Amino acid sequence: MSADVELDHMTIRFGEFTAVKDANLKIEDGEFFSFLGPSGCGKTTILRAISGFLEPTEGEVRIGGKNMKGIGPNKRPTALIFQNLALFPLMSVADNIAFGLEVRGVGKAERRKRADELLDLIALGDQGNKKVSELSGGQKQRVAIARALAVEPAVLLLDEPLSALDLKLRQHMRTELRAIQQRVGITFIYITHDQGEALTMSDRIAVMSQGIIQQVGTGTEVYENSQTAFVASFVGENNPFHGKVVGTEGSDALVDTAFGRLRGRNVRGMQPGQSAMLFVRPESMSFANGDAENVIESQVLHSEFEGSFFSVFLRGEGAKDIVMSMTNSGDLPQYQEGESARVAFKAERALVLPVGDVADE
């Protein structure tokens, strides 16, 4: 069965409160697709609508072209991995994995065989008879995945499955999840508030804020060509400069800011006179020599050494500092705290976007 998932102008309300507003996108068969957004933005709500635990207030969910309205979670070709995994603590590991098969009336021997195969897939081959409580966090994680895969879903839905793990394990599981997805070849819909997870694993990402899908694209697209102030500030770090568009030149726009006239790519086609925000990423800035364009004169506040790179904080507009980062290539530039500095960036590395909410750190 083809398992593309379409959200067709889907809106979900809880009473007066709109949790998801007009979500409209298509997830392709076999894709690793992520919903990325801060906590409370409506990610779980979307996942529950896809898995069938709640019905959209407006619009529809289609899986493989078929409208899912009125089809319960036990009848959909999806399997959900819960944020807290929700393994059955009173069943053995193998029984957990085979539960979906038991439901489908598969015989005991066949169930055990399938469970063993899946245990091999998740590299827990000989642990089928253990209790769930005897497993480590990462192992439980993998059992939850195996339990969901056992029913051979066309779509696997994952609700922040790594959030309970420690950093090292989380990074390891990223690679592992991606590998499992490529092995089984089914659609994965992944939810996270961690942009690192979304960027490393996904084919495409939908960035959400307050129930609204802000942008859908590949990791590079949402990072390099952010379309809204929220996406620019939520995905990776970014320095915003408030100002007014004073002119356009080709594909660029000129913005008058507190630091003078700055130039950036006019990706949203802004017109002179409009209020705008110009975004420059920390790694796109460098200390200026000579008279480059897009120069910002400011003052060094302090710096942080992070091993592979180096962050320098400069006095920005208002309370927010300007951050620039440089890779540690051995010869770091010399400067003093409190001394004035000139930094510059290339116009093609800056984005001019309409004013909007930015993600708070």
Next chain:
Amino acid sequence: MRDFFQRNGAVISTYLLLAVFFWVVMMIVLPQAYMLNFSFRHDLLPNQIGGPKDVYTLSNYEYLLFGRPGDEELFNYLHLTVFLRTIIASIFVTLLDFALCYPIAYYIAQVAKGGYARSMILLLILPFWVNEILRAFAFRILFGTSGVINAFLQTMGILDEPIDFLRADVALYAGLSYAYILLMVFPLYNAIESLDHNQVEAARDLGSPWWRIHWRVVMPHAKPGIASGCTLVFMLSAGALAAPQILGGPSSLWFTQIIYQWFNTGGNWAQGSAYAIVLLLACLVFVLTVMKVFKVSLGEIAR
């Protein structure tokens, strides 16, 4: 021990120890020991006590089994039947209560939210502010031949003749089930409430129909609560006196009524004690069986 004194202070520690000692000895051990002792003695006149006839005997237990020596019947069918009927009827009442309470407890614990669940619990408790005797008589009024239910069924034209619910023991079973329903609801509610609702959803998501979710996920989790509710309801039903007295049919006795007769009208405490001990043993056997079947420990039941 010294820890205990240091933690609670001398006065409170002494009080706690004495209270526990008093409870265990005066309330549990001594009365039962007396009963046990009585049950192995002859029913003697005061002037025979201490005399040559004052010896231990099994005759009280033999009487329950075989009746008086020289009776034409081989066994004491009358009392044995009452005993068995009491046990079976109590099991029936227990099962009925479980069937009634499980859906309610599940609903309050997992489906209803917040204030709604609380008002449902209040509605359950409210009738129990009325005392037991009054409630039993209220049931008599409901179930009597000229009672509310018969009157209703007759006006609706469903019945021509009133049904004698009392004679058919319907009133008794209903009254007993109703009397101990809270003792089933609350252990079930407590047990089900602690189940992570995600597990129910996970089972559903894996394709499980509702009955299998209950069979494989909810009930195994609620086992200690089920065991605790069932043992409580069983023991109290088997040991009930007021409800059978008031709601029982004229020809049907409850085992406790026979015990009561031995102690009271019969004035034969020795015989009564033996009967009471047998009932106690039956209850213990029931509890142990339930624990075995449900594979729960005493600690889990008490939780």
